[in-house]
Amino acid sequence: MRRAPQPLLLDLVFAALSDATRRGLLSRLIEGEATVGTLAEPLQMSLPAVSKHLRVLEDAGLLKRRIEGRTHYITANPKPLREAVNWIERHRQMWEGSFDRLAALVEQPPPEPPANPKKS
């Protein structure tokens, strides 16, 4: 039975957000474009470490990179956050009781019903 095929993009986005260093990088990017070195500078961690964090964020689609010469300019990309917040909002609202208007934002059907009485 197919249980997995849920888009793994959400996995990547949430995983990217689960690290405080990466969230800090995203917060920093609110101020605007920054180079890798600039982002790393206050972070008290090696440059390769920051580079890796940026890659995680990039793989999740949360930032874009503009390479110019030897300098990489990083900007935040909010689009994947949309899906993430949609997922959360839909569940939060359902649990909190007001199901109605959020359902409109949800394009995905609810999880498959069990329908699997194997043995008892």
Added chain:
Amino acid sequence: MRRAPQPLLLDLVFAALSDATRRGLLSRLIEGEATVGTLAEPLQMSLPAVSKHLRVLEDAGLLKRRIEGRTHYITANPKPLREAVNWIERHRQMWEGSFDRLAALVEQPPPEPPANPKKS
């Protein structure tokens, strides 16, 4: 310096959400309270594995457990989702520069003023 490892709760919440199996469990819990066995039954994975997933969700505060006899009744707890969605929305809004209908659902004051263009 300002990159203090402040909220590990957000770490736990996002990490919990980063796994499709766990998101599936939360989705399932929209239908209401369920026992561990019931949650595990359609999941094609061992019971201890599900038990671990539930513990991750519980550690993130995303579910509550009511033990009655030998049966554990699990319910979703939406409260931590609030903080998570607040974090996301605040960043998304800043990056997108504009609100949409989803923003209205998160009635939370914008935490930081900046919104300035760029610097270098």
Added chain:
DNA sequence: AACATAGTTAACCAAATGGTTTAATGAATC
């Protein structure tokens, strides 16, 4: 008492994560 049920804990494993240091790549500068 004996057994079945519900669930967790323990021990283990492979793979991923988050960090390091040491190259390596490629662009700017002398």
Added chain:
DNA sequence: GATTCATTAAACCATTTGGTTAACTATGTT
């Protein structure tokens, strides 16, 4: 052309993660 600068890649390490099976705890049931 050699050197510095910005960044990534490689190799390594410790810890965490997501899964397994086997054992355990505790509660029901007969």
